[in-house]
Amino acid sequence: MAKELKDLTSREENYSQWYNDLVVKAGLAENSAVRGCMVIKPYGYAIWEKMQRALDDMFKATGHQNAYFPLFIPKSFFSREADHVEGFAKECAVVTHYRLMNAPDGSGVVVDPDAKLEEELIVRPTSETIIWNTYKNWIHSYRDLPILCNQWANVVRWEMRTRLFLRTAEFLWQEGHTAHETREEAITEAQKMIRVYADFVENWMCVPVIMGNKTANERFAGAEDTYTIEALMQDGKALQSGTSHFLGQNFGKAFDVQFATRDGGMDYAWATSWGVSTRLMGALIMAHSDNNGLVLPPKLAPIQVVMVPIYKGDDELKNIVAEMEQIAVKLRAKGISVKIDDRDNVRSGFKFAEHELKGVPVRIVIGPRDLAAGTVELMRRDTLEKENISVEGIDETVAAMLDDMQRSIFQKALRFRDSMITKVDSWEEFKRVLDEKGGFILAHWDGTTETEIAIKDETKATIRCIPFDAPDEEGKCVYSGKPSHRRVLFARNY
């Protein structure tokens, strides 16, 4: 391991650089040999697995089942829904051949020109088309509905510029795809799932979010309505953290998914889709980290408690580790994951720094003085506060501390987020707040795409959402001065 871990520069100077360094140094992920693609390292993947498990439980609890659909999608499927192809065409990886051969001149391996595919295959950027092509065979009657499927998969979007976790050419996600009998039922489903996401992000990741509708301009390609959760990062930029779409009958019609209705007629199925991705890892990192490294919510930390011995000589080490093992048994009995760091090739100070960098929530240090006194030193990662406590009842103390941290990390993020929401009523103020403070801006908007785009062109700020809880309020558009009936949420974003 490296002393180079030491220099996490101040976050204010260059937040992007700082973020990238942190992701790499904390051992979460790194760039791969493949352009724009990411290697998720074991520690990062362990966090992702915890997220997956929690989300999967929530999906099951809301009646969904997992399934799996193909990686490749015939090109023609994309032509079925005009908006959809428009939205994804520019970033698709295309498979054109199915065989390699040795180059005739011996220079290596080349694509066999005789092995050209009749129809090109697209590596899925999202799976609506292949799934609805399949649903056509599954749905004949209203009795077949609803269909509530989710798949855990990888997708590819050939982005020009990538950033670890936030935007990679290939990413891991889940995508739910449901089919319903009525418009109302589908809308209810889409709204239910955005609430599931908000629940997960707030209660597991400790990241507060604002739920709302996307504007027509920011809507998913092929959707009638898109719901989003928007989080705020510590540099004042917003991050779209999850979306849920009401797709109307667009895909039902595009793939001719008709069913016999209760009253003897025929109708097209109503659709939703919803997804969250490894981008959530980026949100987790950028929402809580400090200059010492990651701060992980206890519920998502692969290791919740690390124990570091302070010792001279093998005998002392042996005694301390024996004590630690007894404590570990008690902690594990409470479902707490524990690691005893008894490495003898690095010093304790190095271990402290390393575990802080990796965001381990609680550290227990035991040295000869503690051993004699029956105490330990306890430190919590979020506040870096240390206290000396008795070994008696340590399992209760640590369990309570982990619970408290889960709440406290969220509260801290919430206070920051709330302090970064500014109500703005003039164009001058809008630009000034955006440049000097950042964060979310609540302002009136005249509801037109022209104004939305003009604002984006001038300031790079976009409408993140029209919050569900935005109260009715008469006002004038901050840009055009035309009448508006509620405030919408603006921000610069990732």
Added chain:
RNA sequence: CGGGGCGUGGCGCAGUCCGGUAGCGCACCUGCUUUGGGAGCAGGGGGCCGCAGGUUCGAAUCCUGUCACCCCGACCA
């Protein structure tokens, strides 16, 4: 696809202008001393200098070509 930058042990870099046969820090290995906040000393291993040509007695260095990657735009969330 425009504009800029870079390619040298695992990582980060110096050396390139002005050619002389490769160096520094970290990491790694061995030993001793250390251990309550990122250890010290000593010794050691590892690089056809992105690739291909050319100039030259001699090329990391000069010339030509080529391939990567990074940053800023455009694209995208």
